[in-house]
Amino acid sequence: MRGSLRLLSNWTKIGLLLLILIVAGCNTLKKVGEDELLLTKNSIYVDEEKVTDSDIRSLIYQKPNSNVLGYPLRLNLYNLAKENPDSSFQDWLHRKEKREKRLNNFLSKKQVNRLQESFVVKGASDFLKRIGEAPVVIDTALSQKSVNRLEAYYRSKGYFNNSGSYDIVEGKRKKRAELDYKLNLGKPFIIDTVQKNITSPELDSVYDASSDLTLVKKGDQFDLANFNLERERLTTLFRNSGVYNFQESSISYDILRDTTQLADDQLMDVKLNIKKFRSATDSSDVNSPYRIHRLKKINIYADYLIGGGTDSLKSMEYDNYTIFYKDKLRYNPKALTDAIFFQKDSIYRDLDRIRTYRQITNLNTFKYPNIEFIPDTTQAQLISNIYLAPRPKFSLNLNFDVTHSNIQQVGTAFSTSVITRNVFGGAETLNISARGSIGLLSDAAAFSDEPFTSELGGDVNITFPRIWFPFNTEKIIPYYMLPQSRLSAGTNFQQNVGLDKQSLNSVLSYNWSPTIQLKHNVELLNVEFVRNTNQGNFYNVYRNSYRSLDNIADAFEEDPQFADFFEEVDNEDDPFRLSIPDGANGFVEAVLNNQVPLDEEERSEVNRIEERRQRLTENNLIFASNYTFFKNSRVDINDNNFYQFRVKLEGAGNLLSLLSNVVPYNKNDRDQLLVFSVPFSQYLKTEVDFIRHWDVDDSKVIAFRTFLGLAVPYGNSDNIPFVRSYFGGGSNDNRAWNAYELGPGKTDNLNDFNEANLKLAMNVEYRFPIAGDVKGAFFADAGNIWNVFDDEDNPDAIFNGFSSLADIALGTGIGLRYDFTYFVFRLDTGFKTYDPSKEGSNRWFSGYNLKSAVFNIGINYPF
Structure with a gap:
C-alpha cells in the first residue's frame, strides 16, 4: 500500500510539473484578433451605485471567461487547440519532398489518410475545444x-422610464477591456387602485373570500413578479375550489394609465381580468364562464392494460367507489380507496389529484396512474376514471461491486433480492435479500494468518402502505402523508474483520411525509444482538493497545515466573513478546491480582487496556427506539441554494430496565442485568446534522456541513456499544x-479502531467547474471524537469542556x-493541517506534504 502511495505521489508530481509547463506556455490572447x-469584467451601476446581485448580473449576455482561482484555465486549454489541424498536417506532410512517399510505403496510403483524422492530429484539438472555452471578445451588439x-x-419593477447605456473601459494591459453598464431609473410607479372584471359569478365569490391574501395591493410599487405570483396564486385557488379546468392564461391585468407620461404622483390603476373558459377546439369567444364542479362518480380500474378494453371487466361498489377488475379482485378494496382522495359529491380539488398520484405511487404496486375527468357541463359535475396498471408480481435484482477501503486492498461484493408485491392483498x-463479499486484507489490517475477509448476510423486509398499529392513526397521520410501516429481520456474519461478528437485528418502523420537504421516521423497536466470535x-x-x-x-x-506469558520472535531488538491471546491476557490478570510489581501509572495503563478489551469484546444486546426528523428545502437536482436539517433522538434499554421490576434478571460480576446471558445496553443518544449550500456564481457552490452527536450511557451500561459509537476520518x-484513525481527543492510536461517544464535525467545500464534466473542490474538514460520561479514564481522550476544543483536528x-450525470466519481487529497495528537508547534502543518497525504475515493458528494 505504501509503495502504491509513493507511486501515486510521483505521478502527481509529474502531472503537476506538466500542467505548470503547459500553463506557462499558454498565451491568453493567442486567439484574440488585432x-x-x-x-475581463462586467460592472453594473444603477443610479451610480454598484450592483452585486447575482440575479441582475445574470441578465448580461457576455460574461468573462471562467477561471480557476483567477486563472483562465479553460481559455488556455482552448488556445492549445490548433485552428486548422488538417491544414497543419498537410503542411507537415509536404514540408519534405519524400515524407509522404515514405509514410505511404511504411503505413499505406489509406492509413496515412486515417492518420489525418486520428486523435494525435485532429482529435486532440477537438477535445481541447470541447473542454475549453473560446475567448470572450467584446461584441457591441450583445x-x-x-x-x-x-x-x-427595471421596467418590470415599476421604473417604466429608466434609461441605460454602456461604456468600454480599456485596461492598461493590451487587448483587454471591461464593460460598465449604467442605468438611471427615475421615479417608480405606485399602484393606486385595483379593479376587477371577473366574468364568472362563482369565481368572483371565491376571489372575494380570499382578497385579503392578494399579492397586488394598493400602495405597493409596481412589480411584474408580484403580478405573476398573483396569477399563480389565483390559479391554485380556483383549481382547489372546484374549477377543475381553470387556465392561468384566462387571467390578465390592464394598466389604466399611460406610463410614458411623467407625473408628480406616479400613481397607476390596474384592472384584473378573468375571462371565460376557452376550449382548445373552439377559437370563438362564446364559451361558458367557469363553474365549480362536484364529483358525480368515481371509477377505479384495478387491472387496466394500456390500449385494452374495459367492457369485459367485472365491477363492485365499495364506499361510494366503483371498482372494475378482471376475473378476480386481487386487492383489498380499502387499500385502493384509501389511496384515492376524491370523494363522491365533494367539490374538485387539484390538491386531491396530486395527493392521489403520490399515494398510488407510494403503494409500489402500480405503475404511474392515469387519472381522467369527464365533465357534465350542464350540471357542473365530473366523472373520474382512475386507471391502475399493476407492476409485475415478482421482480429480481442483482448487484455486483468492486470495493476498496483502509482494511481491504480490494474486494468484491454481491447482493440479490426478490421483491413480491401485494403479498396480502x-x-x-415483501423483499427478501441476500448479500456476500470477499476481500483481500491490506498489510496494515492483517489481523490473522488468513489474508481474506468474508461477509455473508440476509434480510427479510415487509412494507405496509399504512401505519400498522393497534390504534387508528388516520386522523393524526392521514394517507396523503404517504405513511409506511416496515418490519424487517436480518442476520450478518463477518469473518476475519476485526473480532469477527455475528449479528441479528429486527426493526419495526414507521415513516410519513407531511410535505415533499418534510419527513418523519419512528423506529418503535430496533433490536440488535452482536456476538464477537473471535474475542481472542x-x-x-488493536495493535496500539498491544x-x-x-x-x-x-x-x-x-x-x-512470567516466562509462560512470552514467546520468542525473530527480532534482535526485542526477541521476546507477549503471546496472543494467552500471554497478554495472563499478564493482565497477574497485574490486576497484584502479582506483578508495577508503579501506579503503569498499573492504571494496564487497567485501561483491560477495560477497553472487555468493552470491545463483550457481546451486545441493544433494545432501542428512535425518532428522526428530516427537512430538505431543495426543490430539484439543479437547485444549489438549499439546506438540509436532521435531528435524531434514540433511547435504548429503558423497556428492559422497567421489566426488571417485574421479571427477575440474572446479573454478572459487574452487577449488570443480563438478558439471554448478555448485559443489555442502556443509553440516550442525540444527533444534529445541518447542511447548507450556496450558489455563488457560474456553477460555483459553497457547501457547509456541521454535525454533533452525543450518546450517554447510564443504568445498565458504563459505555456505548461499538456499533452505536462514533469514529473520525x-x-x-x-x-x-x-x-477510525482520528482521536479520541489528542490520543494517537494508529491502526486501532478508534471510537468514542461524542463527535463534533464541521466541513466546508468550495466546488467549481474545471473543464467539461471535470469539477474541482477545495475543502476544510474540522472535528474530532471524545469520550464523555463513560468509563474512560485517559485524560487525553476525555472531553473536558471548552478547553477540549483545542483538540479539534483540521x-x-x-x-x-x-460528473457521470447519474453519479459523481470523487478523488479527494487531504493534508493534516492541525493534528491534535502532536505537541506544541508540531501540531501545525507537520504532515503537509504529498508523502503524508491521505487519498480518498468516493461516489457522489460527501454532503
Missing part, C-alpha cells in the same frame, strides 16, 4: 442587447485521516470529481 478586446434586457428588467411489499483476536486488531501492554511487560520477560468525514485539501 481589432478585438478580451472581456452589449446593447444587455442594456435592453437590463432596462426591461393490501399492496404490501483483540490484541491482533504495543502499550508489551512495552510494560518488557521489564519482566526474563523473569522465570474517512471519505465523508475528515479526509486528512483514514476512517484537515484541508483539494478534490477532483467527474
Whole structure:
C-alpha cells in the first residue's frame, strides 16, 4: 500500500510539473484578433451605485471567461487547440519532398489518410475545444442587447422610464477591456387602485373570500413578479375550489394609465381580468364562464392494460367507489380507496389529484396512474376514471461491486433480492435479500494468518402502505402523508474483520411525509444482538493497545515466573513478546491480582487496556427506539441554494430496565442485568446534522456541513456499544485521516479502531467547474471524537469542556470529481493541517506534504 502511495505521489508530481509547463506556455490572447478586446469584467451601476446581485448580473449576455482561482484555465486549454489541424498536417506532410512517399510505403496510403483524422492530429484539438472555452471578445451588439434586457428588467419593477447605456473601459494591459453598464431609473410607479372584471359569478365569490391574501395591493410599487405570483396564486385557488379546468392564461391585468407620461404622483390603476373558459377546439369567444364542479362518480380500474378494453371487466361498489377488475379482485378494496382522495359529491380539488398520484405511487404496486375527468357541463359535475396498471408480481435484482477501503486492498461484493408485491392483498411489499463479499486484507489490517475477509448476510423486509398499529392513526397521520410501516429481520456474519461478528437485528418502523420537504421516521423497536466470535483476536486488531501492554511487560520477560506469558520472535531488538491471546491476557490478570510489581501509572495503563478489551469484546444486546426528523428545502437536482436539517433522538434499554421490576434478571460480576446471558445496553443518544449550500456564481457552490452527536450511557451500561459509537476520518468525514484513525481527543492510536461517544464535525467545500464534466473542490474538514460520561479514564481522550476544543483536528485539501450525470466519481487529497495528537508547534502543518497525504475515493458528494 505504501509503495502504491509513493507511486501515486510521483505521478502527481509529474502531472503537476506538466500542467505548470503547459500553463506557462499558454498565451491568453493567442486567439484574440488585432481589432478585438478580451472581456475581463462586467460592472453594473444603477443610479451610480454598484450592483452585486447575482440575479441582475445574470441578465448580461457576455460574461468573462471562467477561471480557476483567477486563472483562465479553460481559455488556455482552448488556445492549445490548433485552428486548422488538417491544414497543419498537410503542411507537415509536404514540408519534405519524400515524407509522404515514405509514410505511404511504411503505413499505406489509406492509413496515412486515417492518420489525418486520428486523435494525435485532429482529435486532440477537438477535445481541447470541447473542454475549453473560446475567448470572450467584446461584441457591441450583445452589449446593447444587455442594456435592453437590463432596462426591461427595471421596467418590470415599476421604473417604466429608466434609461441605460454602456461604456468600454480599456485596461492598461493590451487587448483587454471591461464593460460598465449604467442605468438611471427615475421615479417608480405606485399602484393606486385595483379593479376587477371577473366574468364568472362563482369565481368572483371565491376571489372575494380570499382578497385579503392578494399579492397586488394598493400602495405597493409596481412589480411584474408580484403580478405573476398573483396569477399563480389565483390559479391554485380556483383549481382547489372546484374549477377543475381553470387556465392561468384566462387571467390578465390592464394598466389604466399611460406610463410614458411623467407625473408628480406616479400613481397607476390596474384592472384584473378573468375571462371565460376557452376550449382548445373552439377559437370563438362564446364559451361558458367557469363553474365549480362536484364529483358525480368515481371509477377505479384495478387491472387496466394500456390500449385494452374495459367492457369485459367485472365491477363492485365499495364506499361510494366503483371498482372494475378482471376475473378476480386481487386487492383489498380499502387499500385502493384509501389511496384515492376524491370523494363522491365533494367539490374538485387539484390538491386531491396530486395527493392521489403520490399515494398510488407510494403503494409500489402500480405503475404511474392515469387519472381522467369527464365533465357534465350542464350540471357542473365530473366523472373520474382512475386507471391502475399493476407492476409485475415478482421482480429480481442483482448487484455486483468492486470495493476498496483502509482494511481491504480490494474486494468484491454481491447482493440479490426478490421483491413480491401485494403479498396480502393490501399492496404490501415483501423483499427478501441476500448479500456476500470477499476481500483481500491490506498489510496494515492483517489481523490473522488468513489474508481474506468474508461477509455473508440476509434480510427479510415487509412494507405496509399504512401505519400498522393497534390504534387508528388516520386522523393524526392521514394517507396523503404517504405513511409506511416496515418490519424487517436480518442476520450478518463477518469473518476475519476485526473480532469477527455475528449479528441479528429486527426493526419495526414507521415513516410519513407531511410535505415533499418534510419527513418523519419512528423506529418503535430496533433490536440488535452482536456476538464477537473471535474475542481472542483483540490484541491482533488493536495493535496500539498491544504495543502499550508489551512495552510494560518488557521489564519482566526474563523473569522465570512470567516466562509462560512470552514467546520468542525473530527480532534482535526485542526477541521476546507477549503471546496472543494467552500471554497478554495472563499478564493482565497477574497485574490486576497484584502479582506483578508495577508503579501506579503503569498499573492504571494496564487497567485501561483491560477495560477497553472487555468493552470491545463483550457481546451486545441493544433494545432501542428512535425518532428522526428530516427537512430538505431543495426543490430539484439543479437547485444549489438549499439546506438540509436532521435531528435524531434514540433511547435504548429503558423497556428492559422497567421489566426488571417485574421479571427477575440474572446479573454478572459487574452487577449488570443480563438478558439471554448478555448485559443489555442502556443509553440516550442525540444527533444534529445541518447542511447548507450556496450558489455563488457560474456553477460555483459553497457547501457547509456541521454535525454533533452525543450518546450517554447510564443504568445498565458504563459505555456505548461499538456499533452505536462514533469514529473520525474517512471519505465523508475528515479526509486528512483514514476512517477510525482520528482521536479520541489528542490520543494517537494508529491502526486501532478508534471510537468514542461524542463527535463534533464541521466541513466546508468550495466546488467549481474545471473543464467539461471535470469539477474541482477545495475543502476544510474540522472535528474530532471524545469520550464523555463513560468509563474512560485517559485524560487525553476525555472531553473536558471548552478547553477540549483545542483538540479539534483540521484537515484541508483539494478534490477532483467527474460528473457521470447519474453519479459523481470523487478523488479527494487531504493534508493534516492541525493534528491534535502532536505537541506544541508540531501540531501545525507537520504532515503537509504529498508523502503524508491521505487519498480518498468516493461516489457522489460527501454532503
